[in-house]
Ligand code: BES
Ligand code: ZN
C-alpha cells in the first residue's frame with residue numbers, strides 16, 4: 290500500500306472510501322470545522338441522524354459505513370468511533386484506523402483517504418497521529434494469502450489529507466517510520482503464519498541472510514557441528530529428535546564504533562514444538578508452529594533497525610530447532626550440559642524453550658553483549674496469568690525493565706512485569722544436576738524465567754514471555770487473526786532509546 294500526505298479537502302478527494310473520526314460525546318458531532326461535520330453536511334445530516342437514532346455512538350472500536358450515493362466523490366464513508374473526546378489516545382487512533390481500513394476493504398475499496406483523525410479536537414500531536422494512522426492501516430490490513438486466494442482486493446493507496454502544508458516533511462518522516470515498523474511486524478507475522486514444513490530452522494537462517502544483505506547487517510549461521518564445538522549441549526539436546534538441521538543464527542548490526550556497547554536480542558525459535566517424548570495432547574497442536582515467534586520478532590526487528598539506520602550496535606541471536614520425537618530424541622531424566630558448563634536435568638522435554646535459551650544466553654554472556662533481552666513463547670502459565678493481550682516481562686535489573694516498559698508503551702504494545710521471585714528459585718533445584726528444567730505446578734512463568742536467569746550471570750537481562758500474545762483468535766484493532774508480530778515494535782523502540 291502506498292501512503293501519501295496531501296494538502297487539501299477530504300470531501301473532494303478522489304478515492305473509493307474515506308475515514309472520519311467520531312467521538313463519543315453525548316450524541317454530538319465534533320466542532321463545525323471538523324471533517325466529520327463537513328461530511329455530515331454533504332450527506333444531508335446522515336451522520337447526525339445516525340447519532341440521534343443510536344445507530345452510531347462513537348464508541349472506541351465501532352465502525353459505521355455509509356454509502357454516499359454520489360453526494361461525495363468517494364463511494365464510502367467509514368465513521369470510526371474514538372471513544373470519549375477526553376480519552377482519545379494514540380493507541381485508540383491506531384486501532385480506529387485499522388478497523389476503518391478493514392471495513393472499507395471489505396466493501397471493495399482499493400483506495401482510501403483520511404484526515405489526521407483525532408488530532409484537531411484532542412490535542413494529540415499531528416506527527417504522532419499520522420504515524421498511528423499509517424501503522425494502523427498497514428497492520429490492520431495485513432493478511433497471509435500465500436496459500437489461498439484473498440477474499441478481498443488489497444488496499445493500494447492511502448492518502449492522509451492535511452489542511453495546511455506547514456509540516457509536510459515532519460509528517461512524511463513520521464509515516465516513513467510507521468512503514469518500517471509495521472512492515473517489520475508484518476514480516477514477523479508472515480514468518481509465524483508459515484507452516485512448520487516451510488518455516489524450518491534452515492529457512493529462518495536463509496531469510497536472515499537475505500534480510501541482512503538487503504538492509505545491511507552481518508549474518509552468521511552455525512550448524513550442529515559448530516554448536517557442538519561451542520558446547521551448546523542444551524540446544525543440541527532439544528534438536529536431537531529431529532532430522533531437520535538446527536541453526537544458531539547470529540545477526541550483527543553496527544552503527545556505533547566497534548567497541549561501543551552492544552545490546553543482544555535473543556529469540557526462541559522452535560519451528561515446531563511437539564513436546565518431544567513428553568508429547569503434547571493433540572488439541573491445539575497445530576498452533577505449535579508459532580513457537581518460533583520470538584525468533585521471528587528478533588529477525589524482523591534487526592531488519593527494521595537496519596532499514597531505519599538506528600544508532601547503536603545490536604546483535605540478534607536466534608537458536609532455531611524443531612522439538613520432535615525420534616529414536617535419537619532426548620528423554621525426560623537426561624542430563625544436558627549447557628555452554629556455560631552448567632548441568633541440566635530434563636524433567637520434561639516439553640520445557641525445551643528454556644534449554645534453547647540457556648545456550649543462546651550463555652553465548653551472549655561469553656561474547657560480552659549487554660544488556661540481554663530475550664523474547665519467547667515460553668509458558669502456557671504466562672497465558673493463564675495474563676491472558677492473550679499482555680505479554681509477561683521479567684528482569685534482574687529494574688532500570689532496564691523501566692526502559693523496556695516505556696518502550697512498550699510508546700510502541701502501543703501491552704506488557705506487564707511479573708516478579709523474578711527469588712523465593713521460588715529452589716523449585717528448580719535438581720537432585721543430580723545443577724538445575725532442572727521444570728519447577729512445580731505453580732508459578733510456571735516465574736520458574737521458567739528463574740531458570741533462564743541462571744545463565745545470565747550479572748549481566749542486565751530482561752525476558753518477555755509471549756506465549757499468550759504471539760497469536761490471536763480474532764481481529765481487534767491492529768491485531769488480526771493469526772500471528773500478531775508482537776514485540777517487534779517494542780524491541781525497536783528499546784534499541785532507539787539505548
Ligand atoms: N511452547 C510452549 C509454551 C506455549 C504454550 C506457547 C501455549 C504457546 C501456547 C513451551 O515449550 C511449553 O511447552 N511449555 C510448557 C512447560 C512445562 C512443561 C513446564 C508449558 O507451558 O506447559
Ligand atoms: Zn514445549
Ligand code: ZN
Pocket residue numbers: 559562580639641642666667
Ligand atoms: Zn515451546
